[in-house]
Amino acid sequence: MQLHNLEKLAFITAGTLVDIEVLTPTNSKRMKTEFVGLLNDHFVVLNYPSPRRLGNAGEYLKDGTVIIVRAVLESGGGQVIAFRQQVMSVTSHPKRLIFLHFPDQVQLFSLRSQTRIPTLLPASIQLSDEHKLQGIIKDVSVTGVMFALKSEDDLSNLKDTPCKILLDERDNEVNEFSGQICSVRSLADDTQLGIQLNVSEDEMNKFMKDHLIDLSILEPLI
Numbered sequence: 403m404q405l406h407n408l409e410k411l412a413f414i415t416a417g418t419l420v421d422i423e424v425l426t427p428t429n430s431k432r433m434k435t436e437f438v439g440l441l442n443d444h445f446v447v448l449n450y451p452s453p454r455r456l457g458n459a460g461e462y463l464k465d466g467t468v469i470i471v472r473a474v475l476e477s478g479g480g481q482v483i484a485f486r487q488q489v490m491s492v493t494s495h496p497k498r499l500i501f502l503h504f505p506d507q508v509q510l511f512s513l514r515s516q517t518r519i520p521t522l523l524p525a526s527i528q529l530s531d532e533h534k535l536q537g538i539i540k541d542v543s544v545t546g547v548m549f550a551l552k553s554e555d556d557l558s559n560l561k562d563t564p565c566k567i568l569l570d571e572r573d574n575e576v577n578e579f580s581g582q583i584c585s586v587r588s589l590a591d592d593t594q595l596g597i598q599l600n601v602s603e604d605e606m607n608k609f610m611k612d613h614l615i616d617l618s619i620l621e622p623l624i
Contacts, residue, residue, distance in 0.1 A: 407510045410483050411440055413475045422448065423470040424459045431459035435500075437473065443504050445490055446471070450498035465489055469502060474610050482511045518543050519610075525549065527595070528566040537592075539567075544606055546581065546598040553593050560595065561586050567597065577609070 414420070418437045423430050433455040438447040448471070453460065465488075472484040485505040493499045523539040527549055537551030547567065560583050569577040585596035599606070 407483070407508050408505070410475065410508060410510055411446070414473050414483065418473055420448070420471055420473040422451070424463055425468045425470070426459060426462045431457065438499060440504070445504055446487070446502040448500040448502065450492065450500055463489065463492065463500070465491060469500075471502070484509045484511070518548070523569060526568045527597070528568060529560070530564055540594070542610065546584070546596065549595045549597055550592045551595070557588070557593050557595070558586050565597065567599070579609070
């Protein structure tokens with residue numbers, strides 16, 4: 403972990419989907435919204451989340467509320483940037499926006515290959531004979547995923563075989579990744595397949611940016 407790193411804020415591009423956590427008196431509410439921009443040493447601007455995303459946290463999203471912002475940097479080699487700051491103002495015209503005080507420091511984390519982030523992404527894997535297995539992606543790292551499925555069959559013969567991972571459709575597009583099954587573990591509740599993905603760093607960063615739902619497990623921001 404490194405502190406300060408304020409220059410890294412420039413790597414968050416306008417329109418980037420960021421993870422924000424609104425701290426309320428009793429708990430916190432996490433959601434996604436878009437990064438709009440910043441003015442160095444003055445403020446950071448975020449799009450105001452939709453009411454569906456906000457829920458009951460909307461009543462606390464006002465001047466003085468503390469928000470934690472986390473984002474995957476597209477050109478940062480899989481790095482995650484995070485900072486916390488108070489809301490400066492919430493505007494309603496010409497667009498509803500959140501202005502945050504400019505942070506005094508940001509935290510920077512590297513997503514190393516051993517860092518596994520829990521997910522629950524519905525997916526399927528397609529084997530070389532076109533046979534498909536339905537399941538979920540239970541965790542993701544920068545080098546691969548853990549795919550879990552319900553099966554009473556012995557799947558140990560799948561080790562070292564190539565496969566494709568097909569994610570559920572988003573915007574009428576199917577996200578597809580090729581890889582190789584490196585491990586097979588039969589547990590009481592499911593069978594877990596460790597799959598190494600054949601993707602570039604940029605492709606993996608985009609995958610994490612689009613689907614990552616819990617960046618906070620990398621390191622608590624206090």
